[in-house]
Amino acid sequence: MTSFGSGLRTLSIATVATMALALSLAFFYAPLDADQGFVQKIFYLHVPLAIVALLGFVAGGVFAVLHLRSGDSRWDAYSYVSIHMSVIFGVAVLVTGSIWAKASWGHWWVWDEPTLVSFLIVFLMYATYYPFRYAIEDRERQARYASVFAITAGAFVPLNFMAVRMAESLVHPRVFATANGGLPGEMMLTFLVSLAAMGLLWTTLVKFELTAKSASGQLKRLRRALDAPAPDGTSRVAPEVS
């Protein structure tokens, strides 16, 4: 049996510690941005969330490839949970990005900004993963078709990212700017710690959900086994146990 829960406690502690460190660095160590001022602190949350969400979508595609290659339903579960977690992170990206846009640009949303719109497209594309998946009743087909979706969409994510980088309009601030020398050391350190914290959070939550899903699956199997008709024809699950 695969033990999804092994190391979860250590991972959780590491996540909490890294997140606390990232928050401390963001608010008490990193200097104020000369251009944006205090609003720039949102980026230590928003940008790592976006990067991890996009990488999670790609990871979902990689797990889907493994599922199609091996037929092992475990990889399908990995792919599903990765996409699920990245969609949740995506909600946070869109909301925190909108808050930043309102503070900086005076608008909650700007439709002619490629970075925003492209992320929204990716998010909406993955939002269709659920109705697509659950529209198929047969488990085998469901898993197979969902994997094909995850691979196609996962390949679209880096292509979309590159297309946006090549776009003309660059109103959206770049964290790793190259033209003007990039981030100062303190900001870069804070950003990298924040990115590590968000990556750890994503991994912990994925592991947590896989563990819960695995336990739920084991429980169902146990219940099914107990519910099977006994040799004398009586149910092996008493009616009062429900």
Next chain:
Amino acid sequence: MLALLSALPIGAPALPLDEAGKYVAGAYVVFLVLLVVYLAIMAAKVQRIERELRELAGFAEQGGHHPGMPGREAEDMPGIDETKPSSGPGHDLTPPGPDDGRADHVEGVPRG
């Protein structure tokens, strides 16, 4: 010593919680709320699993005296065989189908 104190958060200047402060606070609070909601849903799910497991364990213990159910048979069911491979037809780890009670499996995500 002064250098150490200056490195501590208490030595830092007060945060400029003016006009921009409420947006920054808003962004971090939204993130925290999302996280707490997700964890609350997962905690409810884990509690439900724990409760069902307790019920099944209780039933299995009673099974020794239940007509038609030999004593330790419930503990030797194939469904809880720890040596069974994690994949294969009997391994129920795939995300649920439409008839499996979606609310139990997908948390905190709009279904489109």
